[in-house]
Amino acid sequence: MGADHRAFLDATLPHLDVVYQVARRAAGDGQDPEDLVQETYLRAYAAFGSWRGGSARAWLAAICLNAARSQARRRHRRPWEVPIRVPLDALPMARAGRDQDTADVADVVIAGLDAQAVARCLAQLPEPQRMCIVLMDVAGYTASETAQVLGCPRGTVLARVHRGRRRLAQLLAEAGVSHGQP
Amino acid sequence: MDSHDRLLGAFLAGELNPADARRWDEHLLECEPCWLAVREDRAGRKAAQLLRQPAPPGLADRVSFAVELAAAGTIAQQLARHRMRLGWRWLAGAGSVAAAVAAAVALLLPGGRQTASMPAAVAAVARYAESIPPAHGQGPGPGGSAAPVEEGHPVTVTAGGQRIVLRTWRLGRVEAVVAVSAEPFGMPADALGMAGPGMAWTARLGSIGLYCRNGHASELVAAPVPQAELASLVARLPPA
Numbered sequence: 460m461g462a463d464h465r466a467f468l469d470a471t472l473p474h475l476d477v478v479y480q481v482a483r484r485a486a487g488d489g490q491d492p493e494d495l496v497q498e499t500y501l502r503a504y505a506a507f508g509s510w511r512g513g514s515a516r517a518w519l520a521a522i523c524l525n526a527a528r529s530q531a532r533r534r535h536r537r538p539w540e541v542p543i544r545v546p547l548d549a550l551p552m553a554r555a556g557r558d559q560d561t562a563d564v565a566d567v568v569i570a571g572l573d574a575q576a577v578a579r580c581l582a583q584l585p586e587p588q589r590m591c592i593v594l595m596d597v598a599g600y601t602a603s604e605t606a607q608v609l610g611c612p613r614g615t616v617l618a619r620v621h622r623g624r625r626r627l628a629q630l631l632a633e634a635g636v637s638h639g640q641p
Numbered sequence: 642m643d644s645h646d647r648l649l650g651a652f653l654a655g656e657l658n659p660a661d662a663r664r665w666d667e668h669l670l671e672c673e674p675c676w677l678a679v680r681e682d683r684a685g686r687k688a689a690q691l692l693r694q695p696a697p698p699g700l701a702d703r704v705s706f707a708v709e710l711a712a713a714g715t716i717a718q719q720l721a722r723h724r725m726r727l728g729w730r731w732l733a734g735a736g737s738v739a740a741a742v743a744a745a746v747a748l749l750l751p752g753g754r755q756t757a758s759m760p761a762a763v764a765a766v767a768r769y770a771e772s773i774p775p776a777h778g779q780g781p782g783p784g785g786s787a788a789p790v791e792e793g794h795p796v797t798v799t800a801g802g803q804r805i806v807l808r809t810w811r812l813g814r815v816e817a818v819v820a821v822s823a824e825p826f827g828m829p830a831d832a833l834g835m836a837g838p839g840m841a842w843t844a845r846l847g848s849i850g851l852y853c854r855n856g857h858a859s860e861l862v863a864a865p866v867p868q869a870e871l872a873s874l875v876a877r878l879p880p881a
Contacts, residue, residue, distance in 0.1 A: 464712035468705055475704065479696035493700055493797065494804075500704045501711055574691045581689065596689035602654060617650050624685025625678065631688055 467507045471500065474516035480598035481520050484581075484589075485527035495530070499523040517604040520594060524608070572631065580630040588623030595620050649675060653682050699794035706798055709772075710765055759846065760827030761801025762820075763853075763861065767846040769796075769807055770818040770863035787813040789878055801827075810878055817864035819878060825855040843871060 475496070482495040502522050503510075510518060581589060587609075594605040595616075602620070606613040651657050652665050669676050789810040796807045805822045820826075828834075832844035832851075844851045850871045852862045862875050 464708050468708060472701060472705065475701055476696045479700065480693060483694065484692070493697065493703070494799070496696075496700060497704055497707050497799065500708055504708050504711055572688055572691055574694075577688045577691050581692070592685070592689050593692075596686050597692045599693075614650070617654055621650060621653060621678075621682055624683075624689070625681040626685070627688060628681040628684040631684075 463507060464504065467504050470515050471503060471519060474519055477516050477598045477600070478519045478523055481523045481593060482527070484593040484597060485524055487527065487531045490527070490530055495523065495527055498526045498530070502526055514604050514607060517600065517607045520598070520600065520604075520608045524590075576631065576634070577627075580627055580634070583630060584623050584626055588619050588626065591616050591620040592623045592627065596624070645675075649678060653679065699796055702794060702796045703798060706769065706796055710768070710798070710800065758830030760829065762803040762805060762822065762824075763826055763829060763844070763851065764846065765798060765800035766805065766807065766818060766820040766826075766861050766863050767849045767851060769798075769820075770816075770849050770865065771847065787811075789817075792816065812874065812877055815864055815866055815874065817862055817866075817874060817878060820861040820863065822859050822861075825859045826853050826861045828853070843868060 478499055479492065479496055482492040482499065486492045486495045499519060499522050502525075503519055506522070581592065584592070590609060591605055594600040594608060595602065600608065602613050602616050605616045605620075609616065648657070648661070648665060648668075652662070657665055669679065789812050792809040792811050798805050798807065803822055803824050803826075805820045808819050808821075810817050810819060828842050829844045829846075829851075832842040832853075834842050841852075841854045843853070845868060848865050849863050850866050850868050852871045852875050854860045862871070862878065864871070864874055866874055
């Protein structure tokens with residue numbers, strides 16, 4: 460088994476960046492995303508002998524999500540939640556958008572956003588939508604890989620990510636302006 | 642989901658054939674709800690993409706090292722189990738409880754490396770120091786006066802449940818690993834206590850000399866130098 464660790468690292472390290480994207484959003488409060496990545500790789504290494512091939516990064520993402528849930532259970536906290544709810548009015552982009560009553564959703568969302576504002580709005584989405592967005596839009600997984608990670612049909616993933624993106628855009632826009640006409 | 646929704650989904654996924662895509666473009670010009678759905682979808686996707694952030698530079702090293710440690714641990718456990726099986730057969734014949742205890746401890750020492758009396762965190766630091774290739778070229782040895790130069794990135798690992806940050810410093814021809822942890826490093830059974838502030842000790846694991854200061858933050862220096870040269874080398878390292 461020891462000789463396998465080189466093969467394991469060759470197969471999985473190229474996906475470190477996408478696993479890190481998933482870990483950053485999956486880590487619960489008080490959880491260090493880098494610790495979660497390390498835990499993911501150690502779990503994956505332990506299971507490498509039984510891995511049947513396919514998308515290594517989808518396999519790693521599934522392990523990462525399971526590890527996050529396990530750690531959250533141990534800590535009696537739920538992952539995928541931002542515990543402190545900051546009023547949307549407090550967001551910089553919300554204040555910046557007040558004068559743009561006629562701006563449309565896309566313009567408001569894209570202009571003046573910072574990652575922290577997006578993260579807070581993303582945290583308000585239902586978990587299934589949030590997970591699809593994290594996997595597809597943040598980490599860059601395909602719809603098929605996301606379906607594999609979450610164990611649901613690809614069509615379900617596409618529907619969830621679409622609903623989630625729209626809701627995310629609306630939350631960001633509502634924070635900035637009353638909903639204008641496109 | 643009706644055919645309209647399916648078309649919208651296929652369009653957003655970029656899966657419409659050219660003919661359907663043309664028809665859909667015409668439809669978008671007339672259908673306000675679909676146009677809004679497309680714009681919101683794109684806006685949401687672009688916003689989410691703002692959350693992308695590259696992995697920290699040292700993370701690959703950290704993960705590789707953790708996996709290498711796990712691989713080494715697996716081999717050690719396999720060796721220990723194998724020796725235990727042989728040992729218990731012999732002990733069954735001997736029938737001595739004292740011998741059983743002594744032999745069980747000895748059997749847990751595969752190759753004399755990671756031992757029952759050597760805390761996992763200390764063994765991990767020593768193994769990391771051992772894995773660094775010897776420095777080449779001219780320059781003063783451990784007794785010289787070369788200023789320390791940091792090599793590579795800090796690496797964070799967890800060993801025996803203890804979180805450790807490892808940094809590597811080159812002093813002339815010698816490379817020393819400085820491990821820092823919020824928890825004290827356990828003292829190996831054969832370590833020697835040292836006089837000075839806080840709990841300090843030195844020990845040796847193979848070719849690696851270990852020097853530990855357990856104070857406000859615990860610091861463990863590991864370097865392939867004779868025991869007598871450890872203290873002077875430690876004194877030349879920058880404060881952790």
